[in-house]
Amino acid sequence: xxxxxxxxxxxxxxxxxxxxxxxxxxxxEGLGNTLLTSLxxxxxxxxxxxxxxxxxxxNKKFGSLKILKWICDIYIYIIRGTPVVLxxxxxxxxxxxxxxxxxxxxxxxxxxxxxxYVAELFxxxxxxxxxxxxxxxxxxxxxxxQTLTKIIIPQGMRTSLPALCNEFIALVKETSVMGYIAILDxxxxxxxxxxxxxxxxxxxxxxxIIYLVLITILTVLLxxxxxxxxxxxx
Numbered sequence: 001x002x003x004x005x006x007x008x009x010x011x012x013x014x015x016x017x018x019x020x021x022x023x024x025x026x027x028x029e030g031l032g033n034t035l036l037t038s039l040x041x042x043x044x045x046x047x048x049x050x051x052x053x054x055x056x057x058x059n060k061k062f063g064s065l066k067i068l069k070w071i072c073d074i075y076i077y078i079i080r081g082t083p084v085v086l087x088x089x090x091x092x093x094x095x096x097x098x099x100x101x102x103x104x105x106x107x108x109x110x111x112x113x114x115x116x117y118v119a120e121l122f123x124x125x126x127x128x129x130x131x132x133x134x135x136x137x138x139x140x141x142x143x144x145x146q147t148l149t150k151i152i153i154p155q156g157m158r159t160s161l162p163a164l165c166n167e168f169i170a171l172v173k174e175t176s177v178m179g180y181i182a183i184l185d186x187x188x189x190x191x192x193x194x195x196x197x198x199x200x201x202x203x204x205x206x207x208x209i210i211y212l213v214l215i216t217i218l219t220v221l222l223x224x225x226x227x228x229x230x231x232x233x234x
Contacts, residue, residue: 044111049118079116125160
């Protein structure tokens with residue numbers, strides 16, 4: 001009897017959370033915003049992170065770009081030393097107040113945050129390439145830029161790929177703080193529904209399930225990409 005009452009109560013809670021007033025649409029819209037922000041942010045992070053990694057690598061190998069290296073070090077120190085949610089709020093309420101679209105601000109913020117971590121991953125990948133290959137490229141008549149683009153960077157990126165995949169997965173989960181600037185993501189959708197149903201359990205559990213399924217799918221897809229690239233490398 002108690003089991004029947006519990007099942008009925010959970011059924012009503014799920015109905016109020018998902019079906020009533022088409023509240024499932026909030027989750028779908030939140031999921032779309034999460035994916036859009038994550039994809040845009042990882043693109044920004046990869047571009048900026050690679051540039052920073054190249055500055056650090058070139059400085060270490062050739063002793064040049066000292067001022068840029070100093071700037072990059074400060075950037076990484078600040079970004080990695082402050083919470084991403086605080087960075088998001090500073091960008092939205094202080095720095096990028098002229099941008100009306102919150103998702104654009106989120107993409108920029110998460111992209112800049114991710115770049116600090118991607119830079120270290122790329123730097124490690126570049127430095128893992130044997131120094132003899134750099135010398136071999138230069139001895140063949142290639143200049144520094146050609147050696148980097150044709151020999152060092154391709155190998156360094158392959159080495160960094162598993163860690164980059166993990167960074168993308170972590171980035172998807174980090175976007176759950178977008179609700180602090182009133183962007184509808186999966187977590188914020190749960191909070192909105194909770195305020196209407198006065199029930200916290202079911203909305204939050206559904207959000208957790210959505211993230212779990214999303215991360216599982218991304219993990220499987222990224223592992224497939226890693227395996228194909230590994231086969232190509234062999």
